[in-house]
Amino acid sequence: MKLEVNGREVKAESGDTILDSLSREGINVPTLCHMKGMTPTGACRICVVEVAGAPGLVPACSAPVADGMRIQTHSPRVLDARRTIVELLLSSHPDDCLYCGKSGRCDLQSLSQELGVSQRRYGGDKSVKEMDLSSPSIVRDPAKCILCGRCVRVCEEVQGVSAIDFVGRGSRTMVATAFDKGLNVSSCVNCGQCIVVCPTGALTEQSSVDAVVAALADPGKYVVVQHAPAVSVSLAEEFGYKPGKDIDGQMVAAFRRLGFARVFDTSFTADLTIMEEGSELVQRVTTGGVLPMITSCSPGWIKFVEQFYPELLPNVSTCKSPQQMMGALIKSFFAQREKIDPKKIVSVSVMPCTAKKFECGRSEMGRDFMPDVDYVLTTRELGHLIRRFGIDISALKPDTADTPFGERTTAGKIFGASGGVMEAALRSAHVLITGRELENLDVRAVRGLEGVKETSLKIGDLEVKAAVASGLGNARKLMEQLRAGRKDLHFIEIMTCPGGCIAGGGQPIGMDAAAVKARMQALYDLDGSAKVRVSHANTHVARLYKEFLGKPLGPKSHELLHTHYHERKVVL
């Protein structure tokens, strides 16, 4: 099929939209409501092009190509229409870019600049709508919303949650929860995918940067930090590097410059999670416990299962997430060992995730009215913090995390990608059951960006059947199978975000699928080139058991590292 675009002949495939064909040819047409891989809605009209013979301008995102179509993508008529659309969007938009958290990463702002909007031609009433600050993870500012619907679709189509939808009509339309209540009492699972796709500042994270800065400046506090496996492979993007660059060493050095007393690696407690969760799995299999066992690392998933599938809660592993295991160990074992009053410790964690902000405030996650983790920063907020303190990340010499929770194996590191927990668990479960290492440590069947992955692995006499799902919409498919009576599975890994933590709601803004792929590759490259690739070979984990915890699933573990979840009533 052939098209004529801007006077040039261009090949197209039938079934393409105009936008598909154009982007293959390197012709960028701006979009706002468009989301790759999802049904187009054609709501914003910013992608309009001129098609010869068509009565009006045609939205490129939703119009299919036809043979011989003659298209103008940047004619005066098209540019004029696009500029008018942006000007109309701006007419009710608050003029507060200087105070906006998305400034510099805002699609509306960059479109306005691209199209040369330099003065206000339409003076509309600025929207005055209340901000929703109720959620511990997500801030909603409906005044900045341009009603593109990306958040609504990601919440419904990707996550299967539908906490928000368009409410009202005409100029009063807004995106809101059922009965326009706070997000905290809605079915929102705090995953933050809506923040990542939002083209404006209408959705941002509940920031803890100022609180952390204040804690760092307080001489009476002992501020420690832990960083999640997926942060080191995405933080570089906040500083303009190509996606997929691992800057673990520089990041640790930056933490020290910022003034953190200790830097710990959450991958260490990921290894610890494998010891606990692997032992739990073996126990369930050998003693006839509830199967399949489902992972519990991802706090968005935990809230999801509490709301939508409470009957499956017995299947969920009792292990806390690596973040919370680390938090519990810092204020117990570490505080005792270093003779620091746990009340003086401020425990900060850097996560690719907004749901972790919710998780650290859960009542299960602390003792004596003291939370185990005090503040959670997202990857984006860490970038912000480093910039605020004038640290040039490229000039830093790589450094390593601190003992006793600094050593990690790459089994813990690959937790950052969907399938990573499963792979790490299978590597260690094999040893726990048979006493021998897996012949080939690569469990390729559970890697990659597919929504649901399944595999089976012979461990001793047992054929272990495992499933991995990422994106709660995919998790829902698997849960529906369990509800319908599927019984063959032993172990299920669920990650809230599609692709796992590397595509978490706290990661750099944007919907760049190539970046997610590159981050995933970076994790597996680290794993492929590492000497120690199994959690049970982590010498510091072994020492921790010897000196403090005793044995996996022992009484101390149960006190600090395990918990139970309960049905949660929300407006569904």
Next chain:
Amino acid sequence: MSLQASTMMDEILKSHPGSQRDHLIPILQEVQAKLGFLSEDAVVRIGRHMRIPASKIYGVATFYNQFRFTPKGKFHVMLCRGTACHVKGSAKTLETLTKALRIEPGQTTRDGLFSIEVVACLGACALSPAITINGEFFPKVSQTKLAKLLDECRQKAGAVAPAVKVDTTSKSSRRGRTGKMEEKSS
């Protein structure tokens, strides 16, 4: 939800078996006809029956003027904003009414006495500006007449509340962009 309301809901949902989406609006209409409004409980139950998230049902229901989410007041005031009434100053009447009762159209006063609904035309243009209270027409409603009508309603209800002061001097206050804090989830 009361037991009686709950049984009514059950009956309505039973008469719409399966979960076809095109039954949503008829169900909403029937529920509102029986219960007087769409309560949170009702929406959640409809959602469970039809396998539609509450946010979606709320989205559909708020699109239409016919649905309300609070019970009607003991005295339901319908105010005409049609062309003739507009010319005769119904905008001012509405402002007086919302200020006197301190509620917006679609809302109900806290004591449950009054609710306001704005309608496009009552078909009584010769009587403009017109309102109805519980279906009874009141023509040529001036600000003083409105105050008197509201007072009469209060007396009928036996309320001891003082007479309403109608303040037409102060400018309408706009709500600022304040943060909304709701109860923390557990």
